[in-house]
Amino acid sequence: MVTPMHPSSSLDRDENGKSISEKEYRGMIGSLLYLTASRPDIVFAVGLCARFQTCAKESHLTAVKRIFRYLVGTTDLGLWYRKFSSFDLVAYCDADYAGDKVERKSTNGTCQFLGQALIGWSCRKQNTIALSTTEAEYVSAASCCSQVLWINNQMEDFSLRYTNVPIMCDNTSAINLSKNPIQHSRSKHIEIKHHFIRDHVQKKNIALNFVDTNNQLADIFTKPLVEDRFNFIKEKLLIMKNPNKG
């Protein structure tokens, strides 16, 4: 297996499917979740399978087994923190609109880099139901923003201060929404908590910048990808074999 999840697969509750041992399924998910500490490439797949821990069906187990089969061929992958001079903080945020087939909620995917080193990543189903891709991306940018603020605080301990930390987003409407404090009819309903990002854009803590979809590295945390795309992002995130070994 070259990817942990089939690119066109979408798991749902599968209520008519055959039930399987919940204990074994939970055990497998637990083992895989611990592995995500050094393997961001499987975070999305594991996270998705973990949503079906109650009433797990055969189709879910098949998906989990595929992750294991992917691992068989990639046991020696890890994170490479190369020595380099750049120490810039850059973040990426992406969202998969209505990616969740059960509740039609969107999926957040975010990651943060210091220079080229991947220091943080997350994949999460959003708490609110987004009505548009823009809203989904905006919510994901807000969640990425809070992570960046935390990293910023941590870096202050090392006397590193960042301003206008770029958060890369591939949706121009979401970017404009963060700059423009005017309420539009299409965005009026967005929960107030998500608008805190505007505050931080104004205070110049962060800046929402545009990145084209191809270079959106948070893509890998929002949906199953095809092999080429998957490997491209994996390489960018420096998920690789130890380059000092044979």
Added chain:
Amino acid sequence: MCEDFSNLMQSEFEMSMMGELGFFLGLQIKQHPNGIFISQEKYVKDILKKYKMN
């Protein structure tokens, strides 16, 4: 500098210097002159064996 730090820590706390870090909470850490590599290769092999997927 590292030695000074090691001595300082040992004088303040009950601890000993055990050399370079290789394993930490199941993470394998390998330090090289050109960077640091973090993996869970051993853990992956263990869980594959546990679920008979190898």
